[in-house]
Amino acid sequence: MVTVMGWISIILFTLLVKGKSEEQACKLIGQTGYLEFSKDGDLIIGGIFSLDSTQVKMDYGYQAHPSIFCSGLNPRELLFARAVIFTVEEINKNSNLLNGVTLGYRLYNGCEGDSPIRAAIEAVTAGESCSKRVQALIGHSSSGVSKDINRIVGVLDIPLISHLSTCACLSDKRIYPTFFRTVPSDKFQISALVQLMKHFGWQWVGIIHSVEIYATDAAAEFIKQGKAEGICVEYVISFDMYDTKIEHKVTEKLKASTSSVVLLYMSLFYMRVLFKMVDVNNLPRKQWIGSESWISQVDLASVGSKNILHGAMGFALPKSIIPGLVEFLLSLKVSDEPESVMIKAFWESFFDCSFSPSNTTKLCTGDEDLRTISSAYTNTELRSVRNVYTAVYSIAHALNALLQCENGFNPTTGKHCVNKTDVQPKQVLEHLKLVNFTVLDGNKVSFDENGDTVAQYDLLNWQYKEDDSVKVINIGHYDNSLPEGQRFRFTPNTTIVWALNGTEPPKSVCRDACPAGSRKAIKKQAPVCCFDCFECPEGGISNETDSSDCFECTVEFWPNEKKDKCIPKPTEFLSFTEIMGTVLTAFCCFGVFLSVLIFIIFLVNRETPIVRANNSELSFLLLLSLKLCFLCSLTFIGRPSDWSCMLRHTAFGITFVLCISCILGKTIVVLMAFRATLPSSNVMKWFGPTQQRLSVLGFTLIQVVICTLWLTINPPFPKRNVQSFKDKIILECALGSPIGFWAVLGYIGLLAMLCFILAFLARKLPDSFNEAKFITFSMVIFCAVWITFIPAYVSSPGKATVAVEIFAILASTFGLLICIFVPKCYIIIFKPEQNSKKHIKSKMQSKGI
Known part of the structure; x- marks a missing residue:
């Protein structure tokens, strides 16, 4: 960095001195001679390409200036340089562009280190001859070198258009004010890569990137954009081939990682080293996702064992067809550049020959056919070469717009017309921002406010065939100019091959998605x-x-x-169709049948003593009320409604009071009948049939009044109970007024207790058929059932509450029916001899009555 800043200071100082005195001789300090190809013209385009890949510095101590030599030929950079030459010649033949103005070029070789900077200085100062300076520069392929060059040329307002520098950092116009590029920024490639991984659900990925500036910044941008889309990075390996521990780091990470997808963001040279390392250590197969710098380079297939790149995927620059370019490149002969030492060096490298007689290598003729060899130079896909072609045309269109003149003014800017001899780089810079044209392959070219062009990529997939050949298939396309959501699409009817599963995308997540629920x-x-x-x-x-x-x-x-x-929630109520409802309904029907049967038996034998005893009228009324008690339990079964809720409780209350009133009347009759047998007793006249009927009616009317008040003030109503159970709704009848409910129940209980007490007192009275004992026993059952009902009713959940209430009604009703009437039916049917006046008189005489 010190050397670079030193050269910047030298060039600025030289230019300042030149600006102060036009008569002062132009002189560069330091090594020159980086010019490789040149052609004169009215306007000059410069270019800096690393025709050699390695810089060698010769240090002579303090005896002489150190010398810098370049070695290690780079065929791809020669391809770029020759593309500039082709494009300039094509433009000069085009009468519709720069008519009457010829373009020239000066192409320099800057390998690495300080060489590109020195070459740039030589380009902008026009070298030792101090002839016409370049109006714009094309280059460099490296983002780091482009940054350094633009720091120099930016001060002089000289535009620099890169064909391959993708670092997003170069879009910062505050630092790189004159930088443009015809290759998309890595920011767009990263966006495309993030969308690709999002499309396939790859949320857990690893990153291996080279230590180059473009790769380091791209990895950071991927982490940033990926995080926003829910993509996590398991590990990041900064791949430095000069790090002695790098092989161990890569090996351990790839073996221990759980992610199936690895993003490889590095240049072609680094990729060769990495894949050799992967092959030698027999590392686990991963789904490689590549950057545009290497994903389209088929010659990588020769690195390592077969299939190491099988299924690899990544975005590459769009493939294009430039008419005549391939023929121009492959028709190169040494005689086309007779003064170029560089062309001869490439030629010797291409054909493994020598222009100097040698015993070890064959002699080069200079007429060998480039179509017979395979090299980066002869690669006819022309993906990145298109960017060079477009860069030259961009400068040409800017110059063409600058030189337009109508009535003494430029139609684009409105400024005074400019003569071709007066063109300044700053003017080219201004018009370069406005270029908007279409190249031969139909793609539009323009630059945004950051100097970036429209981002377009092809999605490539490496597929090894059975014959050991490899095909890099175009399976999709990404166009950043389209609306979001439409930028990424797959090519129809194409087969994608995957690294791990063959036909299915690999799964790469840290944790499977949490399922619904x-x-x-x-x-x-x-x-x-x-x-x-x-x-x-x-x-x-x-x-x-x-x-x-x-x-x-x-x-x-x-x-x-x-x-x-x-x-x-499912709604639940006690229905006739379910087992519990069916059983209870069956008991209800059986109770009604039994009541009707006993009623018929009593009706047939109504003149017999056992029926007439204790008021047969009350017996028939009691049987009717018991039948109603059985029937009222049916109102508790089925879907609750307004009418059913009001009916079930009132019917229950009134029928049971009617039933207890009848039993109470019969109990009083037993007591009165005993009193009536005493001498001079006329008690029966106070509780005769009329009084018995009135007592039953009176007791019942009191319950009717209670029920009427209940229904009038706050009646029962159907309710959806969502509190008792979390997972279902209970359809039930709300009491409305709890006071009304407990008043009805309390009144029944009061009559039952009164009846029980009276029956208990009369249990040993010598009546004819011991009816008082049966009434006492029936009331014991009745009271036991309803005392048990209260806690069971309160604690029973849901429809069990209704079932408990029905069970209490049925149990108590059956108890009354069986205890009071079944013994009499037994005598009527099985002991008819006991159902006679004679038997009754003999029984009473035996008891001394």
């Missing part, structure tokens, strides 16, 4: 792609993968089994 939890101190998955809690759902949270269903909905959507 679970949530994602980020791990502390871990990349966002490495997370935990937890099942949604009860009542929660997530309806998409990788959901960061679960959502509660609303009160009337509940998650399905997968917990990925809310479904309506």
